[in-house]
Amino acid sequence: xxxxxxxxxxxxLFSEISAIDHLFKIQLSKSLPIGMxxxxxxxxxxxxxxxxxxxxxxxxxxxxxxxxxxxxxxxKLSAMGYIHTRPDWDDARSKLISISTAGKNARNRAVxxxxxxxxxxxxxxxxxxxxxxxxxxxxxxIILNNLEN
Amino acid sequence: xxxxxxxxxxxxLFSEISAIDHLFKIQLSKSLPIGMxxxxxxxxxxxxxxxxxxxxxxxxxxxxxxxxxxxxxxxKLSAMGYIHTRPDWDDARSKLISISTAGKNARNRAVxxxxxxxxxxxxxxxxxxxxxxxxxxxxxxIILNNLEN
DNA sequence: TCTATTTGGTTCCATATCTAAATTTTTCGC
DNA sequence: GCGAAAAATTTAGATATGGAACCAAATAGA
Numbered sequence: 001x002x003x004x005x006x007x008x009x010x011x012x013l014f015s016e017i018s019a020i021d022h023l024f025k026i027q028l029s030k031s032l033p034i035g036m037x038x039x040x041x042x043x044x045x046x047x048x049x050x051x052x053x054x055x056x057x058x059x060x061x062x063x064x065x066x067x068x069x070x071x072x073x074x075x076k077l078s079a080m081g082y083i084h085t086r087p088d089w090d091d092a093r094s095k096l097i098s099i100s101t102a103g104k105n106a107r108n109r110a111v112x113x114x115x116x117x118x119x120x121x122x123x124x125x126x127x128x129x130x131x132x133x134x135x136x137x138x139x140x141x142i143i144l145n146n147l148e149n
Numbered sequence: 150x151x152x153x154x155x156x157x158x159x160x161x162l163f164s165e166i167s168a169i170d171h172l173f174k175i176q177l178s179k180s181l182p183i184g185m186x187x188x189x190x191x192x193x194x195x196x197x198x199x200x201x202x203x204x205x206x207x208x209x210x211x212x213x214x215x216x217x218x219x220x221x222x223x224x225k226l227s228a229m230g231y232i233h234t235r236p237d238w239d240d241a242r243s244k245l246i247s248i249s250t251a252g253k254n255a256r257n258r259a260v261x262x263x264x265x266x267x268x269x270x271x272x273x274x275x276x277x278x279x280x281x282x283x284x285x286x287x288x289x290x291i292i293l294n295n296l297e298n
Numbered sequence: 299t300c301t302a303t304t305t306g307g308t309t310c311c312a313t314a315t316c317t318a319a320a321t322t323t324t325t326c327g328c
Numbered sequence: 329g330c331g332a333a334a335a336a337t338t339t340a341g342a343t344a345t346g347g348a349a350c351c352a353a354a355t356a357g358a
Contacts, residue, residue, distance in 0.1 A: 009268040009279050011198070014173050016166060016286035018191075021170040023293035024163050039344065042167075049160075059304055065170060069345050071308055093318045093353045117296065118159040124292055129285060130158050136274070137165035138284055143273055144172035147266065188315065206335060218316050220337055242324045242335040 032115035033106050035080065039073050041110055044082055044099065050105045053096040055088065064145070082106055156173055180262035182255050184229065188222050190259055193231055193248060197256045202245040204237065213294075 029038050036044075046062060047054060053064075059070045060070045074097060082103030088094035099107070122130060151183060174246050185193075195211060196203060203211075210221045226232045231252030237243040248256070271279060 007264070007267045007271055009276060009283075010271055011194075012283055013286070014170075016283065016290050017166055018171050019164050019213075019290045020286060020293060021163075023290065027293065027296060037343070044290075045247070047270055055306075056308095064168075064175065065344095066346055067307060068309075068347080072344080075308095083150070088306095089265050091150065091354075093305080095307080118156045121289070121292065122156055122159055125285070125289060127158060130162055133282060133285055134158075134165065136278060137208070138160070138168060140270070140274060141165050141168045141172065143270060144169060144176070146177060147172075183342080186314065202334080205337095214315090215317060216336060217318080217338080221315080224337095237335095240325070244336080 027117055028110075031117075032110050036106060036110065037076075039069075039081075040077055040080075043070075043073055043106070044077060044103055044107050047083070047097060047099045048104060053086075053098045055094050055096060057094075059097070076104075077103070080106075116134055172251075176266055177259075177263055179260050180266075185255060185259065186225075189229075189231075190224050190256070192219075192222055193226060193252055193256045194260075196232070196246065196248045198231060202235075202247045204243050204245060206243070208246070226252070254283075 025038060028041070032038070032041055042063065043059060046059070056067060056070045056074060059065075059074075060067050063070070074083065074085075078085065080102075082100055084098045085098050086096050086098075088096050177190070181187070181190055191212065192208060195208070204225060205216060205219045207234060208214075208223075209216050212219070223232065223234075225290050227234060229251075231249055233247045233249050235245050235247070
């Protein structure tokens with residue numbers, strides 16, 4: 001027999017996460033240098049913190065986006081001079097993306113700009129408490145990421 | 150003096166939340182009845198769980214969207230017969246939105262369809278653990294929601 | 299080796315959202 | 329009553345993203 005549980009706990013969890021994500025993105029988008037969009041910052045920030053080279057396909061996997069979407073965003077980042085591109089000498093089909101000095105500066109400007117908000121949030125929420133939450137979120141993200149498509 | 154902290158904890162927190170939100174929405178969108186979109190389900194689910202009437206402006210505030218965006222989505226929900234609309238007898242400028250039987254059915258179909266995923270997630274993550282996380286998320290959501298615009 | 303398949307990337311098109319601003323109608327404070 | 333504010337709609341347009349078709353290069357296998 002069917003047994004619809006309709007888990008209110010899961011609904012609460014994802015409702016809160018969805019709301020937080022939405023609200024934070026609103027704040028973040030206000031902090032970006034003019035001309036830079038959220039999708040662009042996400043990739044720029046990812047490359048900046050990883051501090052290495054990434055191929056478009058790797059980025060597509062990291063962000064769970066299609067190759068076309070990544071191509072689109074990388075084209076814009078390149079037009080703004082925020083990234084460098086070089087061939088992959090081991091695989092002529094591929095290319096490697098790295099962040100430029102201008103890209104680092106733009107990224108840092110954005111991060112500095114939201115820093116007050118982040119700092120205040122951490123102060124209110126508590127660093128220890130926050131730190132204890134992250135593993136849960138990471139596990140959840142990994143499980144979701146491994147679901148069959 | 151300026152003291153850029155560049156809080157890696159906050160970066161981790163919002164990175165994970167963003168990834169979770171994105172991944173979950175992918176799964177959810179696959180579970181929706183054909184023709185129903187994510188933005189429509191979000192509103193439908195909101196009205197269904199609240200089990201009352203809402204004005205477009207209230208919905209716009211709940212979801213942090215513009216009135217235009219809500220009008221757009223409500224028009225589509227109405228065209229599909231998922232919601233009812235009636236005048237607000239106390240304020241002729243306003244109107245009240247409620248969910249229809251067809252809307253409830255469609256919403257329940259969607260929820261039933263993701264139920265296996267949700268159930269499995271809760272089993273893996275642990276109901277108690279999840280329950281202990283929610284207050285943190287709710288607080289964070291409230292703080293973000295109260296930030297100056 | 300030759301062929302079939304897979305993979306990295308790009309392009310093009312469709313569509314989902316959403317914002318912003320202008321507009322209409324109604325309400326409300328004074 | 330009047331002017332300001334609020335509810336809802338309309339319109340125009342920006343953005344992001346998926347999906348499919350396509351090319352070129354790599355790779356597996358017979």
